[in-house]
Amino acid sequence: MTAEDMIENRTFDELNVGDTASVTRALSKRDIQLFALVSGDVNPAHLDPEFAETDSFRRVIAHGMWGGGLISAVLGTELPGPGTIYLGQSLRFRRPVGIGDTITASVTVREKREAGHVLVLDCACLNQQGETVISGEAEVKAPTEKIRRARIALPDIRLSDHDGYRRLIDAVAGMPARTAIAHPCTAATLAAAVEAAEAGLIEPILVGPEVRVRQAAEAAGKDISAFRLVGAAHSHESAAKAVELVRSGEAVLLMKGSLHTDELMGAVVSRASGLRTERRISHAYIMDVPGHPGPLIITDAAINIAPTLEEKADIIRNAVDLAHVIGIAEPKVAILSAVETVSPAMPTTLDAAALCKMADRGQISGALLDGPLAFDNAISEAAAREKGIVSPVAGKAQVLVVPDLEAGNMLAKQLTFLGGADAAGVVLGARVPIILTSRADSLRTRLASCAVAVLLSRAATKAAPGLAEKAPG
Structure with a gap:
């Protein structure tokens, strides 16, 4: 176990006037949301983007997060460290702090009192430009016994x-x-x-x-x-x-x-x-999955029950068009199966291989295809490396083509109900986009489904300007 994995205090007897310690952290939107979650403070001045650039917003965040939390972190983990008991604190907030600012919080021992093993410390927080945003003092009871133990891992939230x-x-x-x-x-x-x-x-x-x-x-x-x-x-x-x-x-x-x-x-x-139209009609979910860096398109989970090879080709073409409309210039398409090797015993792996060869021959264009890929090595670079898969798609897939409707429906619902994802759905391949919503959909999901359809409609109008006269709106 390395030194970084351990946490160790400095006892009252080990400390001298002038000793100092600090921690540095950048303020992110996630920090603000976590602070609101823990405190229950959902004041719109903290969370509403309309307030994001106001002085009120920035000062509140400085007070709530850096004023107590960051200085407390220094006292509890660095100086004096584990075993420290907070007795009091007095702070002044001198400058606003906003998202993206990097704050260094430091404490310096100003006074030692033998009675009760009390320390008085000067506290300061400086931004990335060296400007003081918070100043003040803290009074703590320092530990008298040495503590050294493994640093506790924080939960993944x-x-x-x-x-x-x-x-x-x-x-x-x-x-x-x-x-x-x-x-x-x-x-x-x-x-x-x-x-x-x-x-x-x-x-x-x-x-x-x-x-x-x-x-x-x-x-x-x-x-x-x-x-x-x-x-x-x-x-x-x-x-x-x-x-x-x-x-x-x-x-x-x-x-x-x-x-x-x-x-x-x-x-x-x-x-x-x-x-x-000349295309096979298919359905696509645009999944917004917490913790995943971008949208995932899953297709087909609602229309084609057991698509043939030819139908899968159209399903992919429809999904690629959708990806282009939402801003993915060259989508990475993973054709899913239970395994990542071609096996005559598993027809879905044969379809995947054939679809990739169709892409090589220009029969499917505008995207990078790879398959068969299992779900883990389609979306996880670590899983792909572990399996020794070298591919521009493996671990980075943006479109997931499922073998059949049952697999797609289960995958989308697992991500929704276990992974906290939202799933905006749209039917593709018809003369106009078709919005399918479910009674279980949140308002945000229903609106997102409509927004995707509107984007697709606008893209079609631009591609065929004559439609604008026939069907404005």
Whole structure:
């Protein structure tokens, strides 16, 4: 065990006037969130980004975090160290401290009192420019017995702030896309549509039995008087009419209400009146996973039950287009299986190898593909190294292509309910993006799903400007 792994105090007898110690730390957003979590202080002056540059915000953080916490860390771990008992502290806050500032907190012994083994210490915190941000003094009872023991490892704490979703929603808010909502006849589905409208993401066209839609609005406590309402006798007709609104150019997005997914998709894939293209329709989740450095796209977890090799190729093409739209220029695509070696006994490994060769031949473009890869060595560089896998994708995957719907559904739900992830879902490969939301989705997830669809719609309009005249919004 190295010296860095140990913690050792300095007893009262070992200390002299003038002895000093310090610690240095940079203030991050995570520090502020952890401080709020521990203290229960959720004052918006601490946590709301609108206050981030205000003097009030910066001074509060200096007081809460560095004033007590950082100086206390020096006293408790460095000088005098373990066994120290705090008796009192007096501090003055001289300059604001903000996110990104690096603070050095130091304590210096000014006085020793034999009675009670008391130390009086000068305390100071300096920023990266050498300016004093905090000054004062502390009074402690110093330990009299030597203590040397292993430093206690701190727990790994993950914060689920989902900043990626917030930035995504902010990027598209204010330019709402006209969206046909198929059968919003429950309070939850009606509220999802109205909340997306309130966030400036969509302009809803409500399609369903008028009495039931209004009852849902009343149950949800939402005012729908500003929205167009297209009557339909039942859920089948709601799906058909919502699809027709898209075909006629009156809507540029389609959103699932309280009807079953199969019912909506039946209208979408109809050869006579649907929204099919030359691509296979597929579903993708954009997962915001706490602790993971970027979004993970998981496909297909909702539409294709047991896709063929040809269908998997389209699933990948759809996911690559999605990755481009959310800002990933050359997505790293991992084709998942239970193992990372090709085996005739496991057809999914053969599909993975064939898909990679298709990419080599230019049949799938715009991305880096590798597979088969097991989940661990697709997302963990350490796992990939342990298995001896050398690949630009292994350990760095941004798109995870699952072998079948069951695997994808289980993976997405495990990340959501055990890993604290959010999963924004969208259907790809149709003439317009289709928003699928679940009753279990949070408001943030529902809004993120809408935001992804809006981004895709805008990208399609730019790629084919003629669509703008046919279907504005």
